[in-house]
Amino acid sequence: MRILRRIGLALQRWQAIFYVYFGRRYICGCGHTAKWKTVLTIHGHSGVYAPQSKKPDWCPECWAKAAIKCAWCGNTILPGDAITLYIPTKEDFQIPEHAVVYKREPQVQLVGCLGWDCAMSGADRAGFWVMPGKVQRVMSPMEKLMANGGLEVVVENDLTDPAQAIPIPDEI
Ligand SMILES: [Zn+2]
Ligand SMILES: [Zn+2]
Numbered sequence: 001m002r003i004l005r006r007i008g009l010a011l012q013r014w015q016a017i018f019y020v021y022f023g024r025r026y027i028c029g030c031g032h033t034a035k036w037k038t039v040l041t042i043h044g045h046s047g048v049y050a051p052q053s054k055k056p057d058w059c060p061e062c063w064a065k066a067a068i069k070c071a072w073c074g075n076t077i078l079p080g081d082a083i084t085l086y087i088p089t090k091e092d093f094q095i096p097e098h099a100v101v102y103k104r105e106p107q108v109q110l111v112g113c114l115g116w117d118c119a120m121s122g123a124d125r126a127g128f129w130v131m132p133g134k135v136q137r138v139m140s141p142m143e144k145l146m147a148n149g150g151l152e153v154v155v156e157n158d159l160t161d162p163a164q165a166i167p168i169p170d171e172i
Helices: 002-023 060-065 141-147
Strands: 025-027 033-035 038-042 045-049 082-086 101-103 109-113 127-130 134-137
Touching: 038 060, 045 060, 082 134
Parallel strands: none
Antiparallel strands: 025 033, 038 045, 082 109, 082 127, 101 109, 127 134
16 A cells, blocks of 8 residues: 555656646747647647757747748648759749749749658658758758769668758858
């Protein structure tokens, strides 16, 4: 019985810690305050947002505001998501209203998602959509292969992991 009581007390203590931890408000790098866990609705879909670090650069609202829609399929692209930068091939192509234009010159390039129905292959990953709502170019697996003289096999285990990508500075 005594052991059971002790376990009960320990659980209560954990619950208290849990509450303090997740109920706390914190200040983000953007200057806004936010709760540790926030329910966000992005393009009609809701989910619980919890930042990865204790000192996040952006609050959940700023993060949610930076979400865009894929130029091709309209799916949501969140900050941190891998993207493609395809060039429309049809002569009479009209840029959809929701599309994000990466470049207009010399050719129009639109920000697209890496969804199975959307990207022709993972090798087309051209960058990431990052805060505060812009494209971070990285070498696509194809570019990497060409940079290596096409001699080495490109090993990139996870195309959606920015840590494994080689960043390219802004060309603009
Ligand atoms: Zn903010
Ligand atoms: Zn798409």
